[in-house]
Amino acid sequence: MEASDTFIDCLAGQLPFDIGTEEFVRDPYRFYEEVRRSSGPVHRADSGAVVVLGHAEAKAVLGDPRFGHGAQTAQDRTGYGVPARTFLLTDPPGHTRQRERVRRAFTAREILVLRREVDERAARLVGEAARSGTTDVVADVARPLSAGVVADLIGVPEDLRPRFTQAAELLVRGMDPPGLIDPGTRERIARARVRLAGDIGAALRRPSGSGILRTLAQDADGRPARAETVATCAQLVAAGYETTVGLIANGTYALLRHPDQLAWLAAAGHSEQACAVAVEELLRFDPPIQLAPRCALSDAEIAGTSVPRGTLVLVLLGAANRDPRVFPDPHRLRLDRQPRHLAFGLGGHYCLGAALARLEATAVLRHLLPRRPRRTGHPVSYSPARVARSVQSLRVRLDPDGRGPDAARLAGMTSPA
Numbered sequence: 001m002e003a004s005d006t007f008i009d010c011l012a013g014q015l016p017f018d019i020g021t022e023e024f025v026r027d028p029y030r031f032y033e034e035v036r037r038s039s040g041p042v043h044r045a046d047s048g049a050v051v052v053l054g055h056a057e058a059k060a061v062l063g064d065p066r067f068g069h070g071a072q073t074a075q076d077r078t079g080y081g082v083p084a085r086t087f088l089l090t091d092p093p094g095h096t097r098q099r100e101r102v103r104r105a106f107t108a109r110e111i112l113v114l115r116r117e118v119d120e121r122a123a124r125l126v127g128e129a130a131r132s133g134t135t136d137v138v139a140d141v142a143r144p145l146s147a148g149v150v151a152d153l154i155g156v157p158e159d160l161r162p163r164f165t166q167a168a169e170l171l172v173r174g175m176d177p178p179g180l181i182d183p184g185t186r187e188r189i190a191r192a193r194v195r196l197a198g199d200i201g202a203a204l205r206r207p208s209g210s211g212i213l214r215t216l217a218q219d220a221d222g223r224p225a226r227a228e229t230v231a232t233c234a235q236l237v238a239a240g241y242e243t244t245v246g247l248i249a250n251g252t253y254a255l256l257r258h259p260d261q262l263a264w265l266a267a268a269g270h271s272e273q274a275c276a277v278a279v280e281e282l283l284r285f286d287p288p289i290q291l292a293p294r295c296a297l298s299d300a301e302i303a304g305t306s307v308p309r310g311t312l313v314l315v316l317l318g319a320a321n322r323d324p325r326v327f328p329d330p331h332r333l334r335l336d337r338q339p340r341h342l343a344f345g346l347g348g349h350y351c352l353g354a355a356l357a358r359l360e361a362t363a364v365l366r367h368l369l370p371r372r373p374r375r376t377g378h379p380v381s382y383s384p385a386r387v388a389r390s391v392q393s394l395r396v397r398l399d400p401d402g403r404g405p406d407a408a409r410l411a412g413m414t415s416p417a
């Protein structure tokens with residue numbers, strides 16, 4: 001099987017449930033449970049694809065180099081629609097070299113530098129949102145925060161930022177099977193990709209570059225490798241923008257449905273530490289990326305299921321995160337779990353932006369929750385994307401002054417460490 005060409009094209013028909021339905025978008029976890037009940041942690045679909053729902057089994061696949069993408073170099077155009085020369089869907093050695101170039105921008109020192117900026121940006125956005133009393137957490141906080149951080153990280157010049165954000169919002173839909181995207185949107189995604197590549201290319205030619213663009217442009221061996229840099233930056237946008245929006249949006253929505261857990265955070269004074277602990281459970285409970293695809297590069301076995309070379313293996317991260325063998329009462333949100341979730345994947349493709357995403361979500365919770373967000377009557381809607389999962393509109397009422405709830409009312413509640 002030509003893995004990178006077919007992963008996404010055939011995805012819709014490979015899963016044991018119909019991911020095209022509204023019901024799936026609203027609650028994929030119900031569908032995962034049905035398959036888990038009937039097949040256990042590993043399911044072989046009629047098509048021959050292997051669907052992994054168990055936590056240990058997902059870890060085994062993601063950490064095993066026998067499961068990869070079937071692309072040895074980063075030159076192939078991928079079935080995900082991300083531009084060629086990107087490394088998310090390639091195997092070593094091409095993957096290792098490119099990942100290392102980007103990893104340099106995600107060092108602990110770089111993240112530390114971004115930390116204050118992220119916090120200030122989150123405080124400002126929440127403050128502005130609170131002034132009007134009612135706000136959409138997604139449109140007014142999560143999107144501008146995530147877009148601004150990714151743009152800073154890449155080094156997108158100010159004048160190109162509005163176009164950049166527009167393109168970023170479309171790119172995430174490109175992760176879905178084309179059959180699930182209407183022709184008009186497909187056309188807009190294609191145009192957005194070309195525009196984004198053009199903008200990144202233009203920014204790269206400017207002498208006053210910053211962020212990853214500057215680092216990558218000064219490639220160690222002196223060759224700018226422009227096409228590769230453009231594709232890598234476009235991938236960072238696709239991988240980092242909507243996912244972080246999803247974490248903030250899905251996480252806030254989950255908290256609003258669990259007042260006891262909101263109270264747990266309030267009892268901890270919405271401290272940075274407690275919010276960071278909460279973010280881990282929010283990542284487990286409703287992860288923004290639901291699926292990681294792999295291809296068996298040689299004959300293998302997953303928990304007793306034989307997997308011949310060339311088999312499509314679909315790791316359902318959202319299902320693994322609710323494996324009852326690892327997470328007791330898995331459908332319950334319990335912020336003090338400190339779970340070993342798989343929301344950022346594992347192994348050689350482990351998310352490079354995990355620390356950044358955690359930082360952003362923690363900052364939003366810290367500034368948003370003391371203003372006591374309450375749901376308005378507006379219905380909550382999800383993005384039509386399937387591989388990515390994100391609440392796309394979440395209107396709340398906020399206290400304008402940001403005073404936390406009366407601590408006396410919370411007396412008797414257990415406070416996080």
Ligand code: HEM
Pocket residue numbers: 087088089099102150153235236239240241243244247287288289291292293317342343344345346348349350351352353354356357
């Ligand atoms: C909550 C937010 C995020 C989630 C849930 C998430 C999730 C993931 C997952 C599951 C993977 C692995 C996919 C696989 O193994 O097939 C991944 C890879 C990646 N992520 Fe993230 N991500 C997030 C935020 C970010 C951010 C903010 C950035 C950068 C700005 C980023 C950059 C990347 C990159 C570059 C890869 C590819 C790594 C590789 O192939 O070696 N991500 N992410």
